[in-house]
Amino acid sequence: MADQNMQAGEGDNKSDDSVATDAKTVSDEDAKLAEEYKDKANEFFKNKDYSQAVTFYTQAIDMNPTVAAYYGNRSFAYLRTECFGYALTDANKALKYDPKYIKAYYRRASANMALGKFKLALKDFETVKKVRPNDKDAKAKYTECNKIVMMNAFAKAIAVDDSKSIAETLDIANMAIEENYTGPCLEDGKVTLKFVESLLDTFRDQKKLHRKFAYQILLDVKNLFKEQPSLVDITVPPGKTFTVCGDIHGQYYDLLNIFKINGMPSESNPYLFNGDFVDRGSFSVECIFTLFSLKLLYPNHFFMARGNHESFTMNQMYGFEGEVKHKYTQKMAELFTEVFNWLPLCHCINEKILVMHGGLFKDETVTLDDIRKCDRNHQPPEQGVMCDLLWSDPQPQCGVSESKRGTGTQFGPDITKRFLQRNKLDYVIRSHEVKAQGYEVAHDGKCITVFSAPNYCDTMGNQGAFITLKGEDLTPKFTSFDAVPHPQMKPMQYASSLFGLF
Template structure:
């Protein structure tokens, strides 16, 4: 192909890719941008593909493409812009600040770029301040400063109340009704739920064993991401949680969706009501870095207090990382490991009472994804690893398991089965962020059978508050 023909083909493919991007069909856009790059690589094409990868939450690939764009054209400002956003998505704020500074230097009159630079600088400074004042005694808890007895209930409060009986089924019915009508639980009771949830999670092992009796239904749900009204729809379709209708929610309860507070209070409430029949796995978004960027931290501060946001961080660090059902089904939010020979005992012995590290067993459990190729490859997210069918098979054989259930990824039909049926993804947030057009799903199994059965559903309406309403503008470029 001549140089002129390659350039012409690249332009045509770019235009098609741009159209797919505008239609929010990001995977198709990535494919077309890739074909255009193969025909005639350019900084613009790499920059555009970087943006599409960001939309697909593939921050690692987005970072790679933005860097390639900059290498091809050091003056390509959007390359720095895209790379800054990729760094922000990964919580690498100092690197993001460097790129935002490059944008402001190149475009000194760009007020939007200046605003983002200053916001990023503020985050870096705040992190430095937090590190400077951090108390050496890591056992000191935010909860220690709480005095629930001193919190009075306003005379005009008409929501559900907690008394000496604690959480009851009646309280949960009243809570769901109040929250579904855009009401708010009094902060005293919200704090009480958090403190009791922290206490119960602290007693849980890192890897929880679940026994489902023969003939009993058990439900596994994937990411909820603050989509409260879709969460209520799950209960409508599948029945309210109870001792005879147990659930496992597999991480990413919060962030992005703007009803994350409502989601987490209801989920924690059911955990307290049915501690041996309602289970929760930690996701990668149950972390301070993610919450700071993707909305939960801002939502809690808006609806309650900064102090409560700090307490949520503590509670999240107590949530178990994985479950095994009937000694045969391994359930975790992200996936498998960057090294062979990891055992269930290794997971049980993993210290989870912390923010997620950037490597190791805990990181992989929260961040990894399956791929079709054998072996392993660097993560498309920039954290964790991508693992092939042989990795899944080795892990299952070594630990005498039948299959893996994980979440963490949007799937068009709400679920996906790969690796010869040995690795299942379930994602329970339909029309993710009000733009992906995907369905949601949950899995039912029955004790004594364990064959997964899938229920797929569409999104339901919600009040007119857009997703990411509380998120940092730095991830909304």
């Protein structure tokens, strides 16, 4: 917002005077100590150490639990660590103690926007705009959010059940190829090894694939995914190696580095990419066409699973839709949504390892057969099997908890153990979370996280990693790697302007 205090990334520098401390339960000494914890938290926030900021804001709250600013500041820190569920809870708590605490409306709107709950976000932006009618930033945020709400309402209004899909409206045969086009060409309409090799070089040099071939790849890969079940079984024979990669998030040059380190995908070097191919990084188009081309080239040796970012709402907010519109067309962005709806939800390796993007389930009765029966040709729901597969995270304590993300669930080691026992599995591999070394082994070795986007968003400083397995024993081997240089294109280049909130 135009008001400097409302923009301050370091959080509030003093508690709101309108928030009264409960003198009966909070001593002057505790109130003073709470302020000291808050000041420490602000310093960590300034230095972008958001986890430590959360720790000290929490200590401030423990000392003095009725100060709205503490919750508001912690909400902001949670937003920066993508814990949107926690951010939403804290914003609500801040408003409980001070309904006039305007920053809390901003935090709550931010969390709801990140979760795709645009109508709820719009109500809070409207509140901010009414309180601060001369604030240009507040007005801009309201206008942008209202635009999304109106656009989504219009799209819903004109949609009819028997309407044609985007795929059915394309006339690829009559798309002309300009004489000056020198990029890769499909051979008889098909992806070949020569095409893939040329495509990698073309994208490396920041050139585009012609729209005619781009559309053809999308149509062909959609038809291929439609033939696959929601849970795909993979067999890795004895003596053979299989590679599992986690999130790529549009970091094309790091994707190339994986292939440099571990070899190009082939029938003798199979891969599984475990969701979140796009968004955040600003080379998502290059990543997804590379991966889709490899899927078409090696349909039985190259696998792709849906992540939570292979969805309309995430693509609308986190950059992929904007990137596709910038590099191609709105129609192609809509076609991507159709294709993503058909991505398999998870894979089972040698009947012993279940691989999904997010994690396990709030409902402990879920079996592999339930996953196989899951209807996936739609946007992810807010609960249930599909939601949990795409959104859930492990936690160190036993049981299940509400998700820090606001969607999915958090599951403990006991949940993992019982799921594996019921389904006769050895362990699970999932992605979805940044890890310092690119991977983490949790739940007594039974829940492994792999994340393959090093220095995530050019800010996190993490390594990426991939996992290799041998067919005879399926013992995971971890390879960590650092980020490589990329052209001067900042992450989130094509994201919604509302991301100024975060």
